[in-house]
Amino acid sequence: MMTAPVRAPTARAKTGIPVLDDRLQGGFPRPSTLLLFSDKPTEKRIFGENFAVQGVRAGERSMYVDFFRAPQLARGEMKRFGSVDPAKLVLVDATSSQLLLPSPERYHIDDISSLENIREAIIAATRAEKPTRIIVDSMEFLMDRFPKEDVLRLWRELIDAARAAGAVICFLFINWTLAEGDLVEIRGMSDFVVEFQSSLRGGIIRNSMRISQMAQEGIRTNWIPYTFKDLVGLTVYFPRILVTGPFNAGKSTVVKALSEKSVSIDRMGTTVAFDYGNVNITGIEAEIFGTPGQERFEFIFKIFAREVSGILLVIDATHPDELPRAKQMLDLVGPKIPFVVLANKSDLAGALSPSDISRRMDLPPDTPVMPTVATESRGVRDALLILAEMIIGVR
Ligand SMILES: Nc1nc2c(ncn2[C@@H]2O[C@H](COP(=O)(O)OP(=O)(O)OP(=O)(O)O)[C@@H](O)[C@H]2O)c(=O)[nH]1
Ligand SMILES: [Mg+2]
Structure with a gap:
């Protein structure tokens, strides 16, 4: 025995x-x-x-x-x-x-x-x-x-x-x-x-x-x-984490990669309403909302941009032309909300490095920029954990 x-x-x-x-x-x-x-x-x-x-x-x-x-x-x-x-x-x-x-x-x-x-x-x-x-x-x-x-x-x-x-x-x-x-x-x-x-x-x-x-x-x-x-007991709980960023950056894929269960409202592969996922990591639970990337759906974006605990800003690291749009989306949510930048599609040739992105976007020096490959779930969980630490002020 x-x-x-x-x-x-x-x-x-x-x-x-x-x-x-x-x-x-x-x-x-x-x-x-x-x-x-x-x-x-x-x-x-x-x-x-x-x-x-x-x-x-x-x-x-x-x-x-x-x-x-x-x-x-x-x-x-x-x-x-x-x-x-x-x-x-x-x-x-x-x-x-x-x-x-x-x-x-x-x-x-x-x-x-x-x-x-x-x-x-x-x-x-x-x-x-x-x-x-x-x-x-x-x-x-x-x-x-x-x-x-x-x-x-x-x-x-x-x-x-x-x-x-x-x-x-x-x-x-x-x-x-x-x-x-x-x-x-x-x-x-x-x-x-x-x-x-x-x-x-x-x-x-x-x-x-x-x-x-x-x-x-x-x-x-x-x-x-x-x-x-x-x-389960006591868990840290974030009622709204926003996953946002420009068109086609990989937001819906990030929500899927993080969640046990998720729902996406897409037409022809682009999000027309929102993505939703519920995330459980030991000691943390979060409700994640992915926004559409296209500007014509901005009215939906504004509905989800209220009472946000933190933001995962997804950008396509092979598309530097979209970085200004990414910054603009951040401003739409409002100031002082903790955010982490996901330099997504970092598996593709020509992907910008995190430091390049940080410089081009003129981000505050302590802003985390994480290379991710959402299709392989690489880096996305770490990005969320870092965001969680920023929100609760232990980072
Ligand atoms: N190579 C590569 N492809 C990716 C990655 N992440 C997402 N993709 C692909 O990029 C495309 C767009 O992904 P979505 O997750 O739909 O992007 P989105 O930001 O939700 O797009 P919209 O809702 O239309 O703004 C899909 O074909 C994904 O498979 C990645 O890390 N690497
Ligand atoms: Mg989408």
Whole structure:
């Protein structure tokens, strides 16, 4: 019988989203303290749960302290991520006693009216289980019920206990009552602040998060749109990536090459409406829209040029005469939208090099120009990954 390989816990705690983990040099350092913060109710919990589940998947042990949900409910909800070893996902049950029910969990907080009891239960579980990840859901539960100074003291004690265990500890926190000065103090106790926001666009709730490392010169991302999918977990989500460029450059071929499934509305080989594809790369999902290249379809182009996350500008590297048109299409979408240039058909004789294209188009010096062969799917995925990094601000 084969035995599963023993995986040593790594010194970094992966988020499971490769673009982020790369930027974090493998994940959040262990130990470290994360503040999962918002000033309105948002989906922070999904980040906490995802982080706990990713730990278990990586062969680590995670601990989730839950003040809001009965443990049966919490475990049930976490099943959305797929099956995880319940022994490796340690729950500290802080709700059964609130409901006057016996706890089905090994670890429970019996006297919720005593911060001392809360402290002891969490620290005892941390010492016994040695989790590499601890999620406290949430600090506003405590701030609502106990004096601020006492909660801040407990907060620091939990950070110390997590540090002694070599764990990443995440505190979920919505601020209802604290003044800015107290928030500054709480941010100062944290190594990373992950902020969350939700907005309503076209009747759809869009969630995004932003990671800031508190250290000087630390990592700071842009707002990163994300979504949750059953069995997959948290993924970065771009609702609209535009694939545009002059006539016949290879836009429809790029959309096809990137997508598992795609649809093109073409007549006689030229796009008359649009191409659509849904892309799934580990940790990233994107909806890609290819525009027509011909000028007579510009009205369609304008429909798709709204609320664009980023642009893949496809040019035929054997057609330098079309470079001005390519630049014009970029301007049509608007300024400040991240873009990557695909020097397509680079398999053909006479194809311009990326540096030639960059010079002829007079692009800003840091604009990536990638040689691609869309018909062979060469380079297109890398181009999208680079665009993703630019959008989320980790490049
Ligand atoms: N040799 C070569 N041919 C390519 C490449 N990419 C696309 N083509 C060919 O170029 C032609 C145009 O490709 P499409 O993907 O339809 O181009 P498009 O930009 O969508 O064209 P319009 O929608 O009409 O503007 C097709 O015959 C493709 O097979 C490439 O990288 N190398
Ligand atoms: Mg096309």
